[in-house]
Amino acid sequence: MSGSIIREKPAHLTPTRPNSVTNVIKSDKNLISVDKHKDIQQLKEKVTGILNIISRDHMKVVFFGRTSNGKSTVMNAMLRERILPAGMGHTTNCFLQIEGTDKVDAHVLVPRSDEPKSIVSLKDLGNALSHEKLDSDSLVKILYPKEKCRLLRDDVILVDSPGIDVSVNLDHWIEDHCLDADVFVLVVSAEATITVAEKKFLHNVAQHLSNPNIFILMNRWDAIMNEQENVDSVRQQHLERGMEFLCDELQLYDRKVVADHRVFFVSAREAVLYRAPDPGNSPKTGFAEGYKERLTEFAKFEEEFEKCISKSAVKTKFEQHTNRGKEIINLLRDTMGNIANKSQSLKQECVQKRTEQSEKHDFIEKELKSIMETTKDRIRHVSEDVYKRVAQTLNDEIKRLYTLIEEFDRPFSSDPEQIPLYKRDLHKWVEERLGSNLQARLHSALHSSLDSVHKEIKERVKFVVNNERKSMLDTITPRSDFAVSYRLDCLNLCSDFKEDIKFKFSLGLSSLWQRFVQNQHQQSTLTMTEGNNSTLSQNTSDSLISTSTLLNSTNDILTTANTITSLTSKSSLLLIGGCALIWRGVGWKVLGVVGGLYGSLYLYERLMWTKKAQERKFKRQYADYASSRMKLIVDMxxxxxxxxxxxxxxMYFAQTIRYVDMEKDDICDYLKQLKQEIDQLLLYNDKAKVLKKQADWIDQQLNQFSKQYLSEPATSINSSV
Known part of the structure; x- marks a missing residue:
């Protein structure tokens, strides 16, 4: 056996664990499908398993099968020593790993302990019948002297496993103890057949690892001697099932290879008895008829086994992994090429979308500016129009104020205590009626203007937002309860109003004097505004002359009256003096007539000074005063x-325009997202190109390695070594 071939493997076989292969690009729904990503992740796990195998400098063989199929007995026969505990029923309870040591004495290492134990303790530690047994997933290492066993000299590690039907943690076993094995030996009881559990074990191995090297031993073939007439039929049945599994299900070998080199019919018990007999038994004891053929079959298995792990050790350890590596590289190379092309295509789409969104953003910015300017002007125009309408309507109502006040119907009393109550109710009446009149005359026109502006704003905003926000805009309705408030506050506005409803004779000196003063004031006012002082003075003089005619038509009497009125109406002394002058000038008869007429007029006016007359005068005074005061608040x-x-x-404009801002924000966010996607796609594209180049380089290295070490000439050279 040439274990040196493995120990002196070339640099091509040194695992580098390249991240470019194992760290595959993360799955992206646009670049790679979920199923493809899962396949690549599984390949990544397989690559990791292969790297673990080729990283060590020894060959590892795992013996597995159902409980009590004779796995430990087969290993003892191959080692030519009764090293492992074996017997009827479930014997091996945990994983037992046999490897060579340069020391003279054998010893045992158990998990979580560095202290060597005697080989004798193995009967208790690894035996399922012992009270000191370990867990089924534990690994006990048996370091056996190399000089006592030919297999162990060439750095071969043999692993005995508990029955695969002992625990359900099959995947856990494979990951912990079997993934780095080079050869698997399935030990099957010839009295049964290959079970589903045994097939499942190898299927799991194949999923986690590249195509494994497998041998099938039909053990206990000596039991068939009880049915000599069925030997050939049973053998052919077992062989067919073995070929169906290895060739058809796992697709590892062709049928001739399986029939000649992979399935063997043996009796491990007889091989142990023959090679390591008990001191007290005869060498011929315990053998059934035809044992020599079975021993020869076992030797043939060992020969094929040794070829697998020695003469073609490099091919055994690396050929299938190399071929699998080529498949993985080709798959990854194609995948990286597809990713590069797909990312380039998606990048162009994203660039096009970004251009379109940028143009849309600029358009919305321009439209937003236009909408704000237009709406601002429109609101200002409507506000000015409302100002003019309200001012004009209010002036019209002020002109009709006397008529409005005349409609006020409440019992009037000149009692000083009742006058304030009457004024309070009149204030309230005027304020309410004026407000309702303004509301009635202006409501329709104002709301028509508002509705027009609302519609213009909504249509302009709808033009720049998407369909979803258009429907949201339709849900925005102007306030249905909006109404312009016309609060005149007559109570405070006319709080200074002082009524004068005392009886005053119209031809009394005080009344005449007051009229004269008022006329003079009006004349000065008209002179300043119209420049027509002379005409107004003549009209005033005519009015005074017509009034004085009732007393006397002579110039003396007029002169005397004017003189008297120019003094004071409150001085009785002057009044007496005036009468004396008149009597002296016109005589007592004329004076008597004038006095009678004067008294009659006084008496008439006094009798006509009723509550109704007082109320009319009060309302006329209030109307004059309120009109003058209200004119002051028209602008306000x-x-x-x-x-x-x-x-x-x-407010309505702010409600609608925020949807334009939301549209802008969405576009900005989308532009940022597109920028990130473009950057990521560029990264994917560059990374995919780099990985594709690395895959090409690895493929060249694998081809070079295959040509140098796995071709027939190289194998022949290695065999000679």
Missing amino acids: TSGNASAQVQQELS
Whole structure:
């Protein structure tokens, strides 16, 4: 056997664990399918297992099968020593690994202990019948002197396993103790057949590893001697089932190879008896008829086994892994090429999308600016229009204020205690009626303007948002309860109003004096505004002359009256003096007539000074005062209404325009996402190209290794060594 071939393997076989092969690009739904990614991950695990195998400088053989099929007995026969515990029923309880040592004495190492134990303790540690047995997944190492066993001299490690039907942790066993094996020996009882559990074990090995080297031993073939007439039929049946499994299911070999080199019919018990007999037994004891043929078959198995692990050790250890490596490389190379092409195509699509989204973003920015400017102008125009409408309507209502006040119907009393209550109710009446009149005259026009602006804003915003947000915009409705408030606050506005409803004779000196002062004031006012002082003075003089005619038509009486009125109406002394002058000038008769007429007029006006007359005078005074005061707040009321409309439109615009901002934000986020995708695709593309080049290089190395070490000439050279 030439274990030196393995120990002196060339540099091509040194595992480098390249990340370019094992660290496959992460699965991406656009670049690689989920199933393909799973396949690559499984290949990655297989590569890891292969690297573990080729990283060691020894050959590892695992013996497995069902409980009590004779695995330990087969190993004892091959070692020509009764090293492992063997017997009826379930004997081997855990994994027993036999490897060579240069020491003289054999010893045992158990898990979690560095202290060597005697080989004698193996009967208890690895025996299922012992009370000191270990767990089924434990590994006990048996270091046996190389000089006592030919197999162990060439760095061959033999592993005995508990029955595969002992525990359900089959995958765990394979990962811990079997993945790095070079050869698997399936020991089957010839009295039964290959079971589903044994097939499952090898299927799991094949999934975790590249195609394994497998031998099948039909043990206990000596039991067939009881049925001599069925020997050939049973043998052919076992052989067919073995070929179906290895050739058809696992697809490892062709049928001739299996029939000649992979399936053997043996009796391990007879081989042990023959090679390592008990001192007290005769060498001929315990052998059934035809034992020599069975011993020859066992020797043939050993010969094929030794060829597998020695003469063609390099091929045994590396050929199938190399071939599998080529398959993996070809698959990865094709995958990387597809990923590179796919990523390039997806990158171009993303670049096109980014260009389109950038143009859309610029368009929305431009439209947003236009919408804001247009809407701002539209709101300002509507606000100004509202200001003008309210001002004009309010002025019209102020002109009709006397008529409005005349409609106020409440019992009037000149009692000083009742006047404030009457004024309070009148304030409230005027405020409510004016407000309702303004509301009635302006409501339709204002809401029509608002609806028009609302519609314009919504249509402009809909033009730049997507369909989903268009439907969301339809859910935004203007406030149904919005109405412009026209609060005039007459109570405070007319709080300074002072009524004057005392009786005053129209031809009394105080009344005449008051009219004269008012006329003079009006004349000065008209002179400043119209420049027509002379005409207005003449009209005033005419009015005064017509009034004085009732007293006397002479110039003396007019002069005397004007003189008297120019003094004071409150001085009785002047009044007496005036009467004396008139009597002296016109006589007592004329004076009597004038006095009678004057008294009659006084009496008439006094009798006509009723509550109704007092109420009319009060309302006329209030109307004059309220009109003058309300004219002062026309601008303020109009401005307030305009501000309310402007605020309502601005709020609606803010509600709708935020969807444009959301659209912009979505596009910005999408642009960032596209940028990341493009960068990632560029990374994928570059990485895929690098991996494809590395795959080409690895494929060249594998071909070179196959040509140098696995071709027939190389094998012949190795065999000669």
